[in-house]
Amino acid sequence: MLALRKLTLLSFIGSTIVGFWVPLHLIGHIQWPSLELSLNIVTCLVALINLKLHFQRKNLSPLEFKNWLNLGVLLDTLCALPIFPVAFYLEIEVPILFSIINLSAVRHVGVLKEYLDHFDHLSPMSYRLIPIFLTLPLLVHMVACGWLALGNGTAGLEADPLTNYIKAIYFTFTTLTTVGYGDISAKTNPQMLYAAAIQVTGVGVFGYILSNVASILGRSDAAREHHMDNLDKIETFMDLHRIPEELKIKTRSYYHYLWLHKKGYQENTLLSDLPHKLQSEMLYYINNPIIQKVSFLKSASQDMLEDLMDKLEPKIVLPNERIFRIDEPGDSLYFIQSGEVDILARDGSLLATLSDGAFFGEMALLNEKPRNATVKARSFCSLYLLHKRDFVHVIEAYPEFRSHLTSAVNQRQSA
Numbered sequence: 001m002l003a004l005r006k007l008t009l010l011s012f013i014g015s016t017i018v019g020f021w022v023p024l025h026l027i028g029h030i031q032w033p034s035l036e037l038s039l040n041i042v043t044c045l046v047a048l049i050n051l052k053l054h055f056q057r058k059n060l061s062p063l064e065f066k067n068w069l070n071l072g073v074l075l076d077t078l079c080a081l082p083i084f085p086v087a088f089y090l091e092i093e094v095p096i097l098f099s100i101i102n103l104s105a106v107r108h109v110g111v112l113k114e115y116l117d118h119f120d121h122l123s124p125m126s127y128r129l130i131p132i133f134l135t136l137p138l139l140v141h142m143v144a145c146g147w148l149a150l151g152n153g154t155a156g157l158e159a160d161p162l163t164n165y166i167k168a169i170y171f172t173f174t175t176l177t178t179v180g181y182g183d184i185s186a187k188t189n190p191q192m193l194y195a196a197a198i199q200v201t202g203v204g205v206f207g208y209i210l211s212n213v214a215s216i217l218g219r220s221d222a223a224r225e226h227h228m229d230n231l232d233k234i235e236t237f238m239d240l241h242r243i244p245e246e247l248k249i250k251t252r253s254y255y256h257y258l259w260l261h262k263k264g265y266q267e268n269t270l271l272s273d274l275p276h277k278l279q280s281e282m283l284y285y286i287n288n289p290i291i292q293k294v295s296f297l298k299s300a301s302q303d304m305l306e307d308l309m310d311k312l313e314p315k316i317v318l319p320n321e322r323i324f325r326i327d328e329p330g331d332s333l334y335f336i337q338s339g340e341v342d343i344l345a346r347d348g349s350l351l352a353t354l355s356d357g358a359f360f361g362e363m364a365l366l367n368e369k370p371r372n373a374t375v376k377a378r379s380f381c382s383l384y385l386l387h388k389r390d391f392v393h394v395i396e397a398y399p400e401f402r403s404h405l406t407s408a409v410n411q412r413q414s415a
């Protein structure tokens with residue numbers, strides 16, 4: 001695996017070097033024999049790496065002849081032949097076609113995405129931006145060299161190759177982005193055809209870059225986007241079904257509450273895609289605020305908390321919503337993370353109002369009796385439910401949990 005990863009990186013770096021060097025060689029900008037020789041050797045080595053990567057990645061045997069019958073493999077094989085170093089040694093000219101063949105190695109810069117796939121902790125933004133920032137200069141360089149090869153337009157062939165190169169880069173950028181100021185423009189037929197081709201390419205390349213940048217900017221506040229998306233969907237749905245204005249307002253305020261308290265996400269649906277172990281660890285952190293609010297949980301053992309956090313189910317209730325009615329069978333214990341609930345007797349009189357950090361619904365579960373009061377939300381409430389089967393598991397496993405609840409029951413009954 002590591003070997004494959006290293007080969008992929010070498011292939012990317014090598015292909016990038018070839019992509020920078022071969023066009024410069026083609027337009028005659030490098031006139032330093034020892035550097036040329038070194039770069040020619042690098043080109044051969046890169047081709048060998050690309051061949052090895054091809055066979056290793058696809059698990060093909062290089063000993064089978066049919067595996068070599070592939071255009072990409074044939075091009076890489078030609079690039080791997082030490083034609084230039086041998087010609088350099090024998091002091092003979094190599095036809096320009098061979099340099100153009102060497103240029104085919106540039107297609108391997110695409111392995112960068114494959115290389116990035118080996119990193120499991122990269123953010124989505126890095127996945128998008130790194131390939132753009134690493135391959136765009138190569139594209140611009142190659143196009144600029146092509147422009148120089150065609151005579152540099154109205155920039156004028158000046159003695160200083162660096163100025164010429166910079167002007168070509170400037171022309172490439174303005175043409176690729178289809179801005180085209182016109183100060184450097186195509187004059188000859190080949191130049192005009194070349195400029196037209198760059199513009200067409202530019203639409204695709206810069207369209208791709210812009211869409212990525214727009215998507216990165218859009219995702220910089222992904223939670224708000226997600227919330228707005230939810231709002232749009234529900235608004236359309238309500239319009240479609242001619243929902244009365246009063247109900248629409250209630251629905252909007254529910255979403256508003258969800259946004260303020262949970263950034264628009266309902267964690268139980270969001271986490272359902274994760275493996276169980278990861279879900280438990282996430283829930284431990286997500287449900288942690290309730291530990292800080294419920295006094296007896298603050299002093300509870302780590303084991304119990306880990307067990308409990310994993311089982312709590314978040315629930316939001318609306319103002320005036322009845323959470324359960326007196327005499328109903330008890331199915332869960334409730335913790336209040338935020339909001340207020342009224343505990344109402346059979347005749348509707350108010351027994352108590354419970355708020356942040358309190359719990360209710362324990363009596364029916366502990367005493368195996370029906371609910372002894374009705375519980376109604378006074379405001380929006382963010383609750384955590386512990387279902388009966390999980391409740392039974394927790395009180396059996398952790399007697400301190402039962403004793404805390406029993407003493408709360410005694411207090412409430414004596415009040």
Ligand code: CMP
Nearest residue numbers: 351352360361362363364371372373412
């Ligand atoms: P349960 O009987 O399961 O359902 C109604 C809940 O209201 C009950 O458990 C208690 O949690 C809560 N409750 C009942 N009476 C009081 C009270 N006087 N003060 C606070 N909470 C109460």
